[in-house]
Every structure is written in structure tokens, then in C-alpha cells.
Amino acid sequence: MVILPPVRPPRITEFLKPYVLKMHFTNKYVHAQVIHSPTATVAASASSQEKALRSTMAITRDVAAAAKIGKILGERLLIKDIPAVTVILTREQKYHGKIKAVIDSMKEAGVKLL
Template identity: 65%
Template sequence: MVIPPPERVARVTRFLKPFLLRMHFTNKYVSAQVIHTLTATVACSASSQGNLLRPNMELTSDVAAVAKIEKFFGERLLVKGIPAVSIHMKREQKYHGKVKAL
């Protein structure tokens, strides 16, 4: 059984971007996904574990790896027709380093 997401007020959703970027960093890998908040589905995702990106990277968890993921991820978003996303960061994350590169 699928539970639909709660309805938002129209005046709030008009100003919010419906796509949310979530990032996850581990000591070995970096992954990112864009979630469509209205339907609660994953619109696009990319990771340093992927077969397309991993052969081109020396390390899979540094800022250079995030920059390569960012280019690949941006191309996927443009193909799907997603022009802009809002960023979801955890409380302890700051906007620098890997987060800024992505």
C-alpha cells in the first residue's frame, strides 16, 4: 500500500522548487539524488559507485570525484527537463568543500 504525501497549500508550493537535492557522503563514496517532493519519487540519481564514472576516477570520495559526478548529474537533469533544484543539507553540513562542488 502506497501512502500519498500530504497536500501542501498552493501558495507555498508556488514559491518552492518541487525538486530537492539530497547528498550522502561516506569515507569511500559520494552519492546524490533529486527527489520530486510532490510525488515523493526519485527523479534522478548519481553516485561514485556507478559503472560509468568509476573507471575515470582515481579516488571516489574527494572533491575532484564530486566535480565529475556534478557534471554527469547536471547532464542527466537537463535531459529530464529539471531546470533548478533546492538543496537539503543536514544540520552539521556546511556549504563548502564537497557540498559546494556538487
């Protein structure tokens, strides 16, 4: 008689989406990047610190700058054929202000948020 090992439930990592949005806000700049979590590489990023963007923005740290960064990041994701991104907010981050501006402008650019 052969006793089979117990069937394990699938690991949680199998249900996670591969692309995750990370945002970072400083007193001067807005940074957003999408990370491919299985390989831990940056798939696309946008920052108000980039030279080409800094000249077009009057202020690089407000909600309008965050909206512009989200739009640019969404366009860069669609160019790389990444249609959907997972948004994981930390405990300190609330869906308000700059975070809302980045996420909403990515939605308007055509990226699905999971």
C-alpha cells in the same frame, strides 16, 4: 445572515519547490540525487559507485569525484528537462568542500539552484 469561514493563509508546501537535491557522502563514495517531493520519487541520481564512473576516477571519495558527480547529475537533469533544483542543507552540512564541489559543478552544467 451567512458567516463565512476564516480565510486561511496558504500552506507552506505550496511555496516549496518540487525538486530537492540530496547528497550523501561515505568514506568510499559520493552520492547525489534529486527527489521530486510531491510524489517522493527520484528524478535523477549520480554516484561514484556506478560501474561506468568508477573506472574513470582514480579516487571515488574526494572533492574531484564530487565535482564530477555534480556535473553528471546536472547533465542528467537537463536531459530530463528539469531546469531548477532546491538545495536544502542540514545543520551538519556546510557550503564547503565536497558539498560546494557538487553544487558549483551543477551550476556550471546549467542547472539553476534555488
